[in-house]
Amino acid sequence: MMGSENPGFEESHLFASREEMENLVLDDPLTTTTTTATNNNNSYSSFRSAKSSISDAATRHPLSPPVLSTPAESDPLLSPPVFRNPNASDNNSYIEPPSYADVIFSPFDDNSANEINRVDSSSHDLDSSLTLSRSSSSTSDYIKITVSNPKKEQETTNSLVPGGNTYYTYLITTRTNIADFGSSEFSVRRRFRDVVTLSDRLAESYRGYFIPPRPDKNVVESQVMQKQEFVEHRRVALEKYLRRLAEHPVIRQSDELKVFLQVEGRLPLSMSTDVASRMLDGAVKLPKQLFGESTAVVAPHEVVQPAKGGRDLLRLFKELRQSVANDWGGSKPPVVEEDKVFLEKKEWIHDLEQQISNASQQAESLVKAQQDMGETMGELGLAFIKLIKFENEEAMYNSQRVRAADMKCLATAAVKASRFYRELNAQTVKHLDTLHEYLGLMLAVHGAFSDRSSALLTVQTLLSELSTLHARAEKLEAASSKIFGGDKSRIHKIEELKETIRVTEDAKNVAIREYERIKENNKCELERLDKERRVDFLNMLKGFVVNQVGYAEKISDVWAKVAEETSGYAKDSC
């Protein structure tokens, strides 16, 4: 076994004996790593799968350093990444690309992203001069979340099938120094359903915020994929999701998240989650509403939630009618989205999303091309290694041995270059993953914008409702005043109507407040997005470029050596 010998690989003279050459052939990561990589994903269509398979393969490969496989063991604040000053005027400056150890400390690694989240600005300066600090806070709060240890469990209740339903739970471990949590380290077991609940509750409570989207339910994949693979895939996705939540300055302080991370046991379902009861309640309520038995009025407290989540079918119909009137009716709705700045921003965000998506696709192509280059280079090296063995075995003339020696130079270099390409690529994937992350964020942005428009719709509906009610009241009053002595039934109706109007007024005021609140949230989040995006993208670019420089230099050196050693016609071997 060659062991973790990557530094050793820098030296030549590996093939002192044929056994070692054979070991090289056997150990060649091409056969192990690439097959696993290609087995994991037959197309390079998904960035994520490419990334996970590359890093998976890297951790499984015997020659890759162990550091990558156990992130929990590293202390991220220990030593900063080693980046020499890239501005050195010396053209031959050799920029050390992130070495394996440094990868852990790099801000692009999602292990450390949370760590350096709210890092002390002074300690952050120790970091590479290249990376900008995302955080403006000078506190050193952190929340680190790990998802691990998937376990299969049995459904104990409601099992219609003998043997019961099984599901998986995941161990969610949190380490934090934030006082609110009450403890510095704790764990819970959660199943995916709980995550869905968390996500729904956050959506209710944090309307207008860019809430990171939760992982998909993947109903189809869970049936089709291998169980192990699917569970692992989900574990990774969950970890990412929870870490993103913890990064969000507002959401990390939410009760929902705190409860999710700390309190064992089933999460209480949110009001709007329980679809079945929601529909039942709504169906029961509707006839009563129509016949005037139950209140047809939207209660103020309900107004803070969008209609479609609620139990009120009547409200749903009204808002639908309003939205149709908005779109097709001749008259302008009572209140509209007037904020020009916002509307421009919205358009711009749409364009941005297109561009990021495009860039992400191109990035995938680049990753594939780099991967292929590494593989082919390695295969070329292998082919020459076989030739070397052959020539040496069958050598009848000295010229053959000399040629074999030349080929050895070439083959060694090709195999080294192949390794470098694949390392380069693993890093590239990490850097360019930022693009993918931001695409995910765009979903959150759409969510926040749609919170805004549904809040606006509620306001519009209530305003229309009010004007209808007022008109009806006027008509009734006009009619009843004509009857001398008063119309007992009509007066009663007018009283009821006036009550309804009062309640609706209240609801309208609440709805307007809610709308304004959401608008404000949108604004803050957009500012935060701008600031963070600029930093993240710039870091991505720098990281990508530094990486390319470092590996290109390494590869160049490898070949320069071969060129040197094959320059003479003297029959030296290298």
Add this chain to the structure above:
Amino acid sequence: MEQQRSTSESSQSPRSPPSQRHLSVSVSDPVKLGNGVQGYISYRVITKTNFPEYQGSEKIVIRRYSDFVWLRDRLFDKYNGIFVPPLPEKSAVEKFRFSAEFIEIRRQALDVFVNRIASHNELQQSEDFRTFLQADEESMERLRSQETGIFKKKPADLMLMFKDVQSKVSDVVLGKEKPLEESNPEYEKLKHYVFELENHLTEAQKHAYYLLKRHRELGQSLSGIGKAAKLLGACEGQALGKAFDELGAKSETLSIKLQKEAHQLLMNLEEPVKDYVRAVQSIKVTIGERANAFRHQCELAETMKLKEINLDKLMLTRSDRVGEAEQEYKELKAESEEVTRRFETIVRRMNEEIVRFQEQKTQDMRIAFHEFAKGQARLAKSIADAWRSLLPKLEVCSDTS
């Protein structure tokens, strides 16, 4: 491949004082002639020499691919046992496309071909070679259409010949004995080596070709990234937008560099390996020739033995057919000696050739590897330089953001 051209200094010429003779040949200026299916490329072949056998010290002729084929076939016929330098493939398909790249590669390969002949001690003295270098175009055309050399044999025959040799190799490996086969262990080893070598080299050639493709693909993906980055930059605006724009521009520049290197790889790595493969295939044909010659020799030896016995019988019975038989026997003996001589020449030549071949190949490969490595180093360095030049600009962007 320019280095392959050589001005040969013949040190073994039996006729002239050594170190004075020189013969240099070049193939250049490809020109497309004819239309469509009839289309072909003509090349200018320039000879500069002081060999007395040649008319004048400089001669320029126009030749086409089939002329080179004629020359090769003639050399094969006349110089049994010598590994005649290989020609680039006929390629019926690419001919129609006639891309600039294809033409240039073929031209280089033809140039190498004539130079190898010119620097081979025996081949350089070939009369056919002189004809090729000097004859006017009409004579050349006449000669070309008359040729019925070994390569004009039907592919099926050629295959049979190879199969024969191959099966004999495996038979020996399996320990079986075949009657009409040289029992020369060293030669067996050589045959085995040649056949195996072809497999290995073909494999290497395949990967060299793929490597070329990868360069093109990487170039294309960089171009894609470049465009996307520029668009993203336009959307972002301000410092960040500028950063994306710079990255995009760099990417596109590098894309071009990669495409160029892909072309270089074709010349520096794939062609040399292909050439090596062709050379090995040429040796296989020689091996086939040797087998034929050996078989022929054995058959004649058998026949002679029978004739001898017959003759003795006739002499004992004092038949009047003795004279006839004696005559036949004499003729047969002459033929047998001729064939034996031919076989022995082949053996002698092959022994020399194999040494020369190995040395030549070592040199060729070293040059090829050198150029390939140089190209890769140069490419990687310019990639590093290009990206590195971007870093200060990115710094500026982050300072102002």
